[in-house]
Structure formats: structure tokens, C-alpha cells
Amino acid sequence: DRPAPATAGLSHDKWEIDHNELVLLEELGSGQFGVVRRGKWRGSIDVAVKMMKEGTMSEDDFIEEAKVMTKLQHTNLVQLYGVCSKNRPIFIVTEYMRHGSLLNHLRRHEQSLINNQGLLLDMCIQVCKGMAYLERHNYIHRDLAARNCLVGTENIVKVADFGLARYVLDDQYTSSGGSKFPIKWAPPEVLNYTRFSSKSDVWAYGVLMWEVFTCGKMPYGRLKNSEVVERVQKGIILEKPKACYKEVYDVMKKCWSPLPENRPSFRSLKDTLVNVSQSIL
Numbered sequence: 001d002r003p004a005p006a007t008a009g010l011s012h013d014k015w016e017i018d019h020n021e022l023v024l025l026e027e028l029g030s031g032q033f034g035v036v037r038r039g040k041w042r043g044s045i046d047v048a049v050k051m052m053k054e055g056t057m058s059e060d061d062f063i064e065e066a067k068v069m070t071k072l073q074h075t076n077l078v079q080l081y082g083v084c085s086k087n088r089p090i091f092i093v094t095e096y097m098r099h100g101s102l103l104n105h106l107r108r109h110e111q112s113l114i115n116n117q118g119l120l121l122d123m124c125i126q127v128c129k130g131m132a133y134l135e136r137h138n139y140i141h142r143d144l145a146a147r148n149c150l151v152g153t154e155n156i157v158k159v160a161d162f163g164l165a166r167y168v169l170d171d172q173y174t175s176s177g178g179s180k181f182p183i184k185w186a187p188p189e190v191l192n193y194t195r196f197s198s199k200s201d202v203w204a205y206g207v208l209m210w211e212v213f214t215c216g217k218m219p220y221g222r223l224k225n226s227e228v229v230e231r232v233q234k235g236i237i238l239e240k241p242k243a244c245y246k247e248v249y250d251v252m253k254k255c256w257s258p259l260p261e262n263r264p265s266f267r268s269l270k271d272t273l274v275n276v277s278q279s280i281l
């Protein structure tokens with residue numbers, strides 16, 4: 001069948017999708033943004049449609065940004081096809097990923113994955129490739145975690161919701177003191193100064209690697225956010241997952257260097273992980 005077009009076919013506002021061309025199907029889940037449903041676009045293209053609950057997002061700013069996001073295209077990024085912004089709630093229409101979030105996938109398949117270091121490392125490398133593309137385009141994710149990655153057929157893993165955190169209105173989510181802020185994926189400079197960068201994404205990537213090699217455990221277990229902040233500021237880092245080669249854990253530790261400038265770039269991480277993969281597997 002025809003390859004899915006990178007963005008809406010309409011010429012004038014190519015990021016604008018006509019909601020009459022969408023058929024909404026079953027619900028896939030919901031987040032603080034609202035409900036996400038599977039859909040069909042122009043009769044045949046599988047899509048995911050995020051129906052943005054009113055008041056959760058600064059919509060006009062997001063619609064402006066959507067023009068940029070539709071241009072970010074990489075095999076390891078969940079493609080933004082466009083938005084339906086003529087009605088409320090606005091719809092965000094993206095590529096559909098058959099097997100859902102990476103976090104749930106890891107937890108559901110723990111038994112078969114826990115001894116497959118090669119596959120776990122390959123998943124990490126795929127996320128790294130998507131993030132290296134964003135880094136090259138000076139695009140910061142701000143909420144990289146296994147819950148924000150998605151799994152497709154043939155164990156394809158893609159990064160989703162990049163940059164979306166900037167448009168969330170709920171300051172419980174956006175301020176580092178907020179109850180919904182992803183503290184466990186945040187480096188010291190974000191906890192102290194909310195200073196986001198591709199190097200803060202690299203810290204979060206190290207935590208995502210830990211999530212992958214523990215098959216979806218919660219980082220720092222049931223510790224309260226305040227206890228995690230204290231540990232991170234003292235330089236206490238996550239322990240080596242049981243099912244994890246020392247060489248892989250060494251890479252995680254580099255991602256958790258206290259100073260952002262001492263953390264590797266995604267570009268160099270990709271080369272390191274590919275070498276580790278070839279040397280140990």
C-alpha cells in the first residue's frame with residue numbers, strides 16, 4: 001500500500017489535518033493531556049489521535065510549534081503527521097505504533113527480555129539514534145523516559161512527545177517542585193535551575209537505559225521525590241541492574257556525570273553503544 005505521507009497532503013497549511021478525513025477507533029489510553037485513540041486517516045493510514053483536554057496545553061503556541069515538529073523526521077521518532085486545530089479540543093495526529101509504550105512492553109515481556117541483553121541494548125541504541133537526530137537539530141525533548149517511547153512491529157522503538165513538555169499548562173508538571181514533575185529522570189542542573197539542554201536529555205537517557213535493563217522497574221523504587229533529589233544532589237546514582245553487562249553500566253554512569261559538560265553527546269553515545277554491542281554480543 002502507499003507509504004504514509006510524512007505530513008498532511010494539504011498544501012496551504014500542510015500541518016493542518018481535516019478531521020473529516022479521520023475515523024476514530026478504540027481508545028489506546030489517556031494521560032494528563034486527555035485521551036488517545038487509534039484512528040484511520042484517509043481510509044487506510046493507521047494513526048494515533050491525541051485529543052487534547054481543554055486547558056491542559058497552551059494550544060496556539062503548540063500549533064505554531066507543530067509546523068517545526070512535522071519537519072523532524074527520523075525512523076526512531078514517532079512522526080507527527082499534523083494537527084486538527086480548527087475545532088476544540090485540538091487533535092494531535094501521529095504515526096501509530098502497534099505495541100504501545102516501551103515501559104509497558106518491557107514489563108509485559110520481562111521473562112523473555114531479561115536474558116536477551118542483545119535486544120535490550122538494541123532498543124537503547126534505537127532510542128539513542130532518535131535522540132542524536134534531535135540533538136543534531138538542537139531540539140530538546142525535556143521528558144525522555146521509557147513511558148514516552150513506543151514500540152512498533154519487529155521490535156522497532158521510537159521516541160514520542162519530544163518537546164511537548166513546553167506546552168503543558170499544569171505547573172505541577174512543569175515546575176521542578178511540582179508533584180507531577182519527572183524528578184527521577186532529572187539531573188542536578190534541572191532540579192536546581194530548571195536548566196534543560198541536550199545534556200539533561202542525556203541524563204534522562206541514562207535513566208531510560210536503567211529502565212530497559214531492569215525491564216521496567218521504577219527508578220529509586222518507592223523513594224519520595226524529596227529523597228531522590230537529596231540523593232542526586234549528593235551524587236548517589238542508580239545501582240547496576242542485575243541483568244546488565246558492566247560495560248553497559250559504565251555508559252549509564254557517564255550519562256549521570258554531575259556536570260552536564262562531562263556527559264557524552266548522543267552522537268558519541270551511539271558510537272560507544274554500537275561498539276559495546278559488537279564487543280560483548
Ligand SMILES: CCC(=O)Nc1cccc(Nc2nc(Nc3ccc(OCCOC)cc3)ncc2F)c1
Nearest residue numbers: 028029030031032036048094095096097098099100
Ligand atoms: C501523556 C500520556 C500519553 O500520551 N499516553 C498515551 C497513551 C496511549 C497512547 C499514546 N500514544 C500513542 N500510542 C500508540 N500506540 C499504542 C498501541 C497500543 C497501546 O496499548 C494500550 C493498551 O495496552 C494494553 C497503546 C498505545 N501509537 C502512537 C502514539 F502516539 C500515548
